[in-house]
Each structure stands twice: as structure tokens, then as C-alpha cells.
Amino acid sequence: MKLYADRPVRALFQLASDALAVLWVYLWVNAALDLRAMIGRLDRPGELMASTGQGFSEHMDSAAEQAAKVPLAGETLAVPFTEMSETGASLTAAGDSFRETVASLATTLPLLVAAVPILLVAATWLPARARWIARATSVRRTGKLSPQARSRLLALRALTGVAPARLAAVHPDPAGAWRSGDTAALERLAALELRRMGLRAR
Secondary structure (H helix, E strand, C coil): CCCCCCCHHHHHHHHHHHHHHHHHHHHHHHHHHHHHHHHHCCHHHHHHHHHHHHHHHHHHHHHHHHHHCCCCCHHHHHHHHHHHHHHHHHHHHHHHHHHHHHHHHHHHHHHHHHHHHHHHHHHHHHHHHHHHHHHHHHHHHHHHCCHHHHHHHHHHHHHHHCCHHHHHHHCCCHHHHHHHCCHHHHHHHHHHHHHHHCCCCC
């Protein structure tokens, strides 16, 4: 597999683009993790709310039990404490709901923060890089062919991938030269394709 060009300028550009892509992904993943930690700290108020509500309910339940022991009026005295215990239960439920919301946000928001930039890289840099690697690898494998067959194949790739103006600079009728098997024109077209890919003749 051919990962980088043979020509220094092209190879340096590829190395720089790879490094920038990796740095881009690292920065956004790190930002997502920081956001997750920041959102996670919001769980503390919900925890305190739930804990306070639970403690309040326990105290009110205990007070209601004690009030219920009072002769004759015990049940009547216990009602206010029971109602306040329900208020504590509502506070606990609100705290638990708040914590669930925070946990959901701590998962969803960081995922979005990291996924969108990473998908952007995957949709732009990665396909272009993968195409170059595939083409360069296929060009490298042409080294197993005879020089004539290799030149003819690379010339064909030039005809299908190089701008017409550059082809015309090599030969007035590049397609006709390829069909007729003009050796000199085929070699020039093959060299043009190699330069376009940033590769050297082997």
C-alpha cells in the first residue's frame, strides 16, 4: 500500500493534512469530554435536592408516627406531617428527574459536539485521501508490467484524469497517439500521470 507521494512537496502536504486531520479529531473529542465533565457537575444540585427530599420525608414520616400515638387526636395530628412527607417525596422525585435530564444531556450533547466535526472530516479529507492511496497503490503495482504495457496503462489514466490543456501540451492528439501506440507520446503521457500523482518512475 502506497501511503505517501515520492515527491517531497506532495508528501509534505499529505503529512501535514494527515496531522491536521488527527489534531482536528483530537481537539473535538477532547472538547466533548470536557463538556461531558462540565455537564456532569450539574448533577450535584439534583443529588442534593433528592437527598434533601428523602431526608425531609423520613423526618416527617417519623413525626407522623409519633403524632399518631397521641390518644384520641393522634390521627388528626399526624395528617399535616403526612402531607409534608408527600412534599418531600415530590422534592425527591424532582431531584431524580433533574439528575436523569443531566445524565441524558451529558451523553447527547458531547456526542453531537464530537460527531459533527468528525463526520465533516470523514466526508471531505478521508475520501480524498483514500482515493489517492488506492490510485497510488494501483500505479505502484504497474511496476510488475513490461515498460511498454506500463506506459500504455499510465497514459490511459492520464487521458481520463488530466486536464485537456495539459494533455495538449504533451501531444496535439493525445488520444490518437495512445490508439496508434506512439511510444514517445505514451512515455510523456505516463510521466504526466506520475507527476500528477506525485510519484516517480520506478
